Amino acid sequence: MSTALHDIKTNIEIGKQIFEAVPMNLKPMWAGIILNKFNKYIKEIPEPIRRLNDIVKKADRWHEAHKQFGLIRRFLFDNTNYTPQEYVLLAESIAKIIYNSSREPAPFDFGSGYYIPSLALKTADFFQDERLEEDLKTVLLVFSRNKNLTTDLARAKEMLLYQQIDDVLWYDWDPIGINDIAPRDEYQSYTPQIFGLVKSNSDRMVIAKTLSKIETDYMGLAGNIEKCFKIADKMLATDKES
Template sequence: MEAKYDIENDIEFGKEIFENIPNELRPLWGGLILSKINKHIKSVPKEVVDLLEIVEAKTWQKAHEQFTAIRKFNLNHQDYKPKNYISLAEKTAKITFNSTGALAQFDNDSGWQIPSLTLKICSELKLEKIREEITSVLLMFHRNKKIKNNLDLAKEVFHYRITDEILWNDWDPIGINDSAPRDEYQGYVPQIFSAIKNGESAKEISKRLLKIEIEQMGLPGNKKSCFRIANKLLKLIKNE
């Protein structure tokens, strides 16, 4: 991907990437990127944590005020590194608020810089191991340009990816997401995603996860963790 496209330095390509994302999914896309970077930041500012909560709760109108909080943090912590990380958080807050369609929106090119900023952070933090994975998220909608005009298809593509991300980053019953191959849990994604689409409850999805832990992984199983993951999946995917 990156051999063909200079995502890190080409803002015009960043524009092409961003403009192909349906407006309704832009905050979740930005939040997913920011969350993946967060795992490699030593001290994530509370202002950024609060922004991600706004994105996940879909109370996107609050992002305007949160941008101000992040900007204030930036001004008060001039020595914070990586500097591009705070800029990424600011851009994410902007596109989140803009997605509401409210008046007095932020500059409409805010999202164009997200791909470049994200890969600059990867370079600065030497995150070569996850660079390809993050690039995949950045280009999620770019690969199929018809998706912009088909919101249902776009949602399905994104929600499938969200399911995969949550199983890998949050469920991770074996505790290997910092060392094992990225596809370790991907074989379980289709059945969990289908269960969500079919309207199963958090309790039912939790039972599926628990069954996988016990019967397929040979683990004792963690009911509390499985229920938490099931609730998070439904919150992000079904809470339209």
């Protein structure tokens, strides 16, 4: 599927195709990755959206997204000048599809997810960062471009987990402090190694020491083992969420 960013932003039929390509059980995980792409860019994440980020991590909490949708909608009513407004609308749509995935009664309209691609890219427009746009496009189209993932759910989960680990390295670890100026692939050569450790159930000590060794031996930095432990914990928590 060769799709231009402009087309995704303006054509709801493309949004529909993108969303319907995502397996039902993986829609919350996929949407959560999209929402988290903005954590670095939103200076103060509104509390209702921050809580939504917590809900999406646990399937047994997905039913809470119905109430959370109402809180996000109330936030928008109370903060009509909030920018970018598309970010809040994106969170609303994500809350709806998370609740729908819980299979609880009275679901929201299934078409709520059709707007996620457009709203995500329109939110990115506000920050005028082409790397963010391309990063979002990669996640948005992962299932549209890899049709076999819709039937191989184990591999699909691993692909999403790989994306989450890559995001943690870029947005949270960033030992050189360059994720606002450097190419997006700056740390991607390390992603396979860390992903392998997480998937093999390595403990936090092994992951943290590996990150620290990369900092000192390959980057020539002093290293920050305490931060590496925090990053390792986040990696392992991400694996449990998946």
